[in-house]
Each structure stands twice: as C-alpha cells, then as structure tokens.
C-alpha cells in the first residue's frame with residue numbers, strides 16, 4: 001500500500017476505510033477484472049500455459065499508479081493458479097534475513113506478492129536475484145572472517161512484484177521477471193463498470209447516469225471510484241431515498257468538494273491562485289505554495305501530478321503555467 005491519507009477523498013493511496021472495504025470489492029478472477037485488456041490477455045496466456053505444463057508461473061512485474069489494481073491482480077494470479085499467496089512489501093524487508101525467512105517458508109507454487117518492490121534494501125534485492133533465477137538462497141551465518149554461507153534450496157514459486165514505475169527498478173532485477181504488465185489509468189466507461197459491480201456488492205441501487213457522474217470524477221482510478229461511491233451512498237441514504245441518480249451523485253460530490261473533473265479543494269485552490277493571483281503564470285512553486293498556504297511538497301506531490309495529467313497545469317523551466325483548459329475549468333476568462 002502507498003502512503004496513507006485519511007483526509008483527501010481523491011487520494012489514490014489506500015486509507016484505513018479502503019483497506020477494510022476493498023477486500024469485499026476485489027474481483028476474484030481474471031474475467032471479473034475490468035479493463036486493462038492487453039495485460040489481461042497476456043496474463044491469461046502466461047497462466048494457462050503454466051497450468052498446462054503443471055509448472056508455477058513465471059515471475060510477474062506489475063507497474064502502475066496506486067489504486068489501479070496491482071494487489072488485486074496478484075491475488076487473481078494466485079487464485080487462477082490454485083496457489084496460496086503471501087503478501088509483503090519492499091519497505092517491510094530491510095534486511096536480507098527478513099527476505100530469507102519469507103522465502104524459506106514458501107510452499108511449492110506459492111505466489112509471493114512484493115508491493116513497492118523498488119523500496120527493498122540492497123542486500124535483500126541481491127538475495128532476491130538468486131532466489132528468482134535459481135530458487136536458491138545463500139544464508140550467511142556468523143559475522144566477520146568466520147561467516148559462512150549456507151545454501152538453501154527453495155521450492156519453485158512465483159514472485160509478483162509491484163511498483164509505481166518499472167523504470168525505478170535496477171535492470172538486473174527487472175530482467176529477472178518473465179512478464180511485465182503495465183496498468184494504465186481507466187477510461188470512464190470502464191470505471192462505470194467497476195462502479196456497477198461494486199454497487200451490486202454493496203447493495204446500492206444506482207442508475208447508469210449516476211455511475212457515469214461518479215466515474216467522471218474518479219481520476220481514472222478504481223480505488224477512488226469505489227471510495228466516491230461510498231460517500232455518494234451515504235448522501236443518498238441520508239438526503240435522498242437511497243437511489244443513486246445522476247443528480248444525487250452530483251449533489252453528493254459537491255458536498256464532498258469533488259468537482260466534475262475530479263478536482264478537490266486543494267487542486268482548485270492551486271489553480272485558482274495560479275489564474276487569479278499570477279495571471280496564469282509562470283510562477284515559481286514556492287510562491288504558488290505560499291499563496292495557497294500549503295507546503296511546497298504538498299503542492300508538488302499531492303496536487304500537481306493530477307493537474308498535469310488532466311492537462312490543466314504545465315511545469316516549465318520558468319515556473320508553473322496554467323493551460324487554456326484551466327481557465328475554462330474554473331469558468332474564468334483569460335485576461
């Protein structure tokens with residue numbers, strides 16, 4: 001999981017409520033997994049071939065932003081292979097010994113899901129090379145000149161590594177994966193399918209236009225779509241008759257300050273300052289941050305990535321610049 005943020009509805013990392021609810025909403029088989037057609041087809045082939053050979057599947061690397069379905073896919077891989085799954089993450093493995101303990105307790109064919117694999121420590125990473133290639137590790141016992149390496153055979157297993165960007169991985173590690181799948185942001189129509197499926201599981205009645213309204217505000221991310229659906233459900237239950245129409249969804253998300261483009265209060269404050277105070281820029285990041293009363297890092301890491309992706313803001317060598325779409329989005333005329 002990525003950094004937690006309990007306060008932003010449109011953050012793509014998991015918060016504590018997500019963690020509790022997501023298990024119930026996860027698709028359990030490849031054909032329930034919405035979108036990502038290419039990765040799905042490629043994985044279907046890789047897994048079917050391994051099953052036919054009666055072997056464990058090749059190691060799989062999944063790249064893509066938070067909330068796009070990497071954990072879900074790893075569980076599906078295990079389910080499709082009829083294998084158990086062990087879940088851990090790079091930051092949890094600080095010493096080679098931590099990894100050795102996990103690897104040596106794997107059973108034959110087991111899937112090991114290593115989230116944020118790019119954040120593993122160097123010694124652990126080197127141990128992983130050998131484990132992936134030869135299903136063997138050298139466990140070092142003792143220290144100094146008396147230290148000895150005891151070779152340990154491992155049962156064949158499938159490593160599923162997840163990272164936000166495959167480019168963050170050192171090439172020797174990247175090369176040891178037999179298959180790399182990249183997860184893209186989802187199209188609104190795909191998010192609508194995610195929403196209808198989740199609504200069914202949560203017992204929420206929703207009309208197609210209601211799902212479309214939520215999908216358009218979900219930043220291409222299923223986790224955000226599912227989270228907005230839960231807030232819309234709250235609103236529908238308390239302020240309406242429980243049925244999610246387009247209007248109910250729009251009113252609910254207005255209350256929670258997520259606008260029609262999926263921007264929240266912070267995103268809009270940044271755009272607003274850029275347009276109104278600096279006439280669309282260019283303006284330096286620090287100046288912009290002071291203008292919205294936030295830390296520089298918050299503006300840069302929390303608000304900007306989506307504003308850039310949405311084509312509303314550009315980072316230039318001279319500073320931040322608003323695009324024509326930004327003026328249109330806030331309903332302002334360019335002076």
Ligand SMILES: Nc1ncnc2c1ncn2[C@@H]1O[C@H](COP(=O)(O)OP(=O)(O)OP(=O)(O)O)[C@@H](O)[C@H]1O
Pocket residue numbers: 001002012013014021022023025026027032033034035036065066067068069070071072073115194222223226
């Ligand atoms: N393709 C999909 N179809 C249906 N639901 C999906 C899909 N992808 C993700 N989801 C839902 O979105 C939520 C988040 O997915 P998941 O935990 O797999 O994301 P992740 O990429 O592993 O994120 P992180 O990197 O933060 O751990 C889950 O509840 C899952 O049900």
